Amino acid sequence: MALAALWTGPGTASAAVATPGTIVGGQSGRCVDAAAAGTANGTVVQIYDCNGTGAQQWQVRSDGSILNPASGRCLDIVSGATANGSRAQLYDCNGTGAQKWTVNAAGSITNPQSGRCLDANGQADSSYLQIWDCAGTANQKWTVNAPGGGTGDPAGPGIWSQVRAGWNLGNSFDATPCETCWGNPATTKAMIDTIATKFNFLRIPVTWYPHLTSGAPGYTVDPTFLARLKQVVDWAVADGMYVDVNMHHDGGGDQWLIPSAARLPQVRPEFNAIWKQVAGYFGGYDQHLLFEAMNEPQDANGGNRYGGGTSDNWSAINTLNQDFVNDVRAAGGSNATRWLLVVPYGANAQTGANNLVVPNDSHVAVSVHTYNPWSFCSTTAPNYTTWDGSMNYLPDGDVNNADRLFSSRGIPVVWTEFGATVKPLGGGDNAGQVADYETHIASYAKQFGQKTMVWDNNSTGLGDDQFGLLDRSTLTWQRPTIVNRLSAVYN
Structure with a gap:
């Protein structure tokens, strides 16, 4: 009424x-x-x-x-x-x-x-x-209106006012050639239930090419793989979570998704075929399910990945993002108003974002990443281990640019990946410092209405690439300080 x-x-x-x-x-x-x-x-x-x-x-x-x-x-x-x-x-x-x-x-x-x-x-x-x-x-x-979140949105209150802290199911559905091939256990309902106690926004990175049962022109996605992905999506939605399904390691290295003018004639048919199938398969799902066009689209072997790309890349990226929106909208069902995330070159929040053309659509958001500064987030020299606020200006600069380009224009922004590896410090580890860093980013982004999704690959040791927060075998939080503080930012 x-x-x-x-x-x-x-x-x-x-x-x-x-x-x-x-x-x-x-x-x-x-x-x-x-x-x-x-x-x-x-x-x-x-x-x-x-x-x-x-x-x-x-x-x-x-x-x-x-x-x-x-x-x-x-x-x-x-x-x-x-x-x-x-x-x-x-x-x-x-x-x-x-x-x-x-x-x-x-x-x-x-x-x-x-x-x-x-x-x-x-x-x-x-x-x-x-x-x-x-x-x-x-x-x-x-x-x-009674509850509504944008023109024609049937989902009740705008989802962006409902989304809180986000988490990545990294190195599982994006692992190649199978879910457990990179050492992680198969995802279970109990695992999703545990995640849902702290986070209500789940990103499921998915690598599609190992699961194609045919090549051109159909590029058919294995229905068994789709059914397995659906099972995990269903568990999350039943827990009240919002779920982002993406296209992950299909690009990078020298895989097929290379955003360049020369490669675009080969890339577009496969890209469009996959997204048409995925959108059609999940067409009956409500707005708890979101799709993200790509992950960190980049040249073969990561060329200029962190520099934000070139004019050759930008044109290709903008074409693919528009194709993605067109494919999903044409699939019917709830896809008419499903929230879709488009991505700049390398998910780069500076030069890449500066050259992103956002499709003209009322339900499109932007996905970007920040691991800035990398010398704190990884073991790269000079390998900073403490976060005292003196370098806040670096991730803040990414957030500010995303606000200038998108948030201030009413386009939602999601930091679909951010985080820092836990490293040795003073006979222990720097998990508390990582918590300071990550909660600073989440809190600062929140001021602009932006959402954040921490990267978790289930690597829970110390050193490079140790982004693990949840031990997926024991279902215990290995970094509870980080998790609790991140969860609290949006609650």
Whole structure:
């Protein structure tokens, strides 16, 4: 039932607080939005393409206020003004007349103190909201939804307000040529249940080429492998988790997925065939299932992987990302509004991201990685083992660039991999330092509405590539300090 049918004036509706949802402009079709995903007092309230982020979730409350849960602040008129053109902002909820609103059945939202209506000063992205004499015009018409997370999203509250800490099932379904071939045990329901106690966002890296039963032109995916992947997805969804399925080691080394102009004619048919099959197979799944186009797409043998690629790579990457979106959308079912993650060259958050063209689609997010600085995250010289904050500017720079390019434009960002290897320190290990590093990144990214997924490959010793957090054989957390602190960031 629409909230407009429940609300008749400040303080007169049911005492129950309405569930958060979107407020969509009748003229523009765009959502009421906190500019640049801001949460501070004075943040401009505007209209922007609906994207399901927390910046676009609003809760009409029984005291007449309209709360933005992501910031904890209310829709407010600047300085309590009552004249035409007085602008809307976020501000600490204080119960004053500047924060009282009436959602009317006819579609207008009025401010009783001024007697004026909430008005969009235009219909383009970033048009600010103001109050103006009520005229019944389209720019003063609003649809106050029951829960919704972006245009046409049937999933209830936007998933990005529901997603919390994320974790990677690394070196399992992406291992070649089989799930257990890199030494990890087969994934079990008990394992997923354990993960779900700390994380509600699961990334399942998948390498597809060992599981093709035919080559061109069909590139048929083994139905037995799909059924096994489905089993693990089902366990996670049953635990209330959101699940990201990707295309992982199909690129890298000299595998088939090489994003270059010369290789694209060979790459596209296989890439499209796989994603069409995967999207069709999982078409009935709701928005708890997400797809991610690629992992760290790069030239043969990792050429310029960390430098962000070249113009030759960027054009190919943008073509493949658009193909991915087209393939999934055309597969039907829930794929019409499934959240999809596109990826820059190397999942690079600087030059790669700078040259990423995000497909024009209301349910597309961006996947990027950071292991910055690598000298802390690995054993590369000078092999830093402590994290005192003096190098925060390095991962922060990645987050800031992703915000500049994407988050501030209403495009969700997911750090689908980040982390640091645990190394010897002072007769013990530096797990506490790694916790400082990882929780800093997660906390900083959270300020911009970005999500994070820690890399875990089940290597739980000390030294290079020891990213393991969960011992998958005993189902015990080997690095509980790291896990508990990461889990707490989003709770």
